[in-house]
Structures are given as C-alpha cells and as structure tokens.
Amino acid sequence: GEYFDFVMEAIQKAEAETGERKGHYLNVTAPTPEEMYKRAEYAKEIGAPIIMHDYITGGFCANTGLANWCRDNGMLLHIHRAMHAVLDRNPHHGIHFRVLTKILRLSGGDHLHSGTVVGKLEGDREATLGWIDIMRDRFIKEDRSRGIFFDQDWGSMPGVMPVASGGIHVWH
Template sequence: KNYGRAVYECLRGGLDFTKDDENVNSQPFMRWRDRFLFVAEALFKAQSETGEIKGHYLNATAGTCEEMMKRAVFARELGAPIVMHDYLTGGFTANTSLAHYCRDNGLLLHIHRAMHAVIDRQR
C-alpha cells in the first residue's frame, strides 16, 4: 500500500511516469500482484484527478517465461499501459515473447538493462 501511495503522490504531484525499480520483483514484503493492484489504483486515481494521461512501468520480470507472461497479462487486464522487462535477467527468448505479446495487445514495453554495467565494465 505504501508503494502505491508513493506512486500516486508522484503522479498527482506532476510526474507523467513512474517506474518499478529493476530489482523490485516479488519480495515477501511486496508481492508482484499486490504491487500491480496498488499501482493501478494509484495510476487511475491520479489520472482522474488531474485529467492527464499517466503511466507506470510495472516490472514483469520473473524466474520463468510463463510467470513473466502471467504478470504481463495481469497488467493488461488492470488497464496498465506499460510493462517493463529486464532483458539480461529474463533472457532473449523471454524478451522476444514479451515484445510480441505487448505489440499484439497494445502495451508499451520498456526494456531495462540491469547488470549491463557489470558486464561492460572496463577494468
């Protein structure tokens, strides 16, 4: 609930977009389904109060491709406009599957590159 409240305050306060941290997945203190529900509520409340289009990048990255798709489908069912995926953690096949789903279902897809700096770091 606190996370949803923070998203609401940011969007209501003037931001157009907010996003999950790339490391926010489904920890015991913030399960993905609860987070998606609270964020969707915050998003639509801020939109109705401001009359502006708002967005939030919901992190759909998961341990399996099936779980990732389940999260993306749930985000779409909630009416969320954007999902996010960490392509290095999720893998290229999962990324391509999610890209096809998003394109076919009118979702925006943000590809995050967590761990990229570790791989590319010059020493």
C-alpha cells in the same frame, strides 16, 4: 498482482486529482517465462498500456517472446537494462553496451534506457550518441568517434526509442 493493483489505483487517483495523464511501467520480469507471461496478462487485464522487462536479467529469448506477446496484445514494451554495468563497464572483459543495444534491437522492445551524457548514469557523449543511433536509425554510417566501425543497414528491422535515464532534471 497486489503490487500491480496498488500501482494502478495510485495512477487513477493521481489522474483524478490532477486532470493529467499518469502512468507507470509495471515490471513483469520474473524467474520463469511462465510467470512473466502471467504478470503481463494481468497487467493487460487491469488496463496497463505499457509493461517493463529487464532484458539482460530476464534473458534474450524470454525478451523476444515477450516482445512478440506485446505486439500481439497491443501493449508497449519498455526495456530496462538492469545488470548491464556488470557486462559493459570493465574495459578488459565483458560485452560493450553497443553490442547489448544491437542484441536488444534484434530481440524486440519499444524503448530502452539509453544512458545520458549528464545525470547519475552519465556516460561518454560520443559513445552514447552512437548507441542511440543504433537504436533508432535504419541506416547507420561508420563513425569511429561514436564507436560505429562499419556502415550498418537494419533494413525493415524496427527501431527502439531511446529513453534518457538516471538523474535527469531541469538543471542539466
């Protein structure tokens, strides 16, 4: 609670000084779902419109519950992908980020760090564009150059807004 209070105070101060809208994604990831919900409730109570969850470290089931809670409480859920590289960077074992993206879309969330084709989290351009398609499009046509191996129709399943992450700046 104290950290959240400090952050919200800083946001309000920055808005007052600049006249601009400011924000921060309060991270509610916790060791237990019960603590996660306490943090989410407190974030809502102090006026945060968006909270953040690390869906891999927090767990997919916990993420689904939190996504449902956010919908019921009028809050946005930003998804962080902490620990993904442990699973998706080794070409010999693990889970490809394309699969982790699909799991997230099924689990729920409003936006996800998608990686970029420049910056500190730079990745393969075509693969990155492929999982961005998976996040946001209702129908994805097979495109093996982007790692899409078959047509995929998500029907009424909500999309996830891809968010550029890691070292993006004007010189790119």
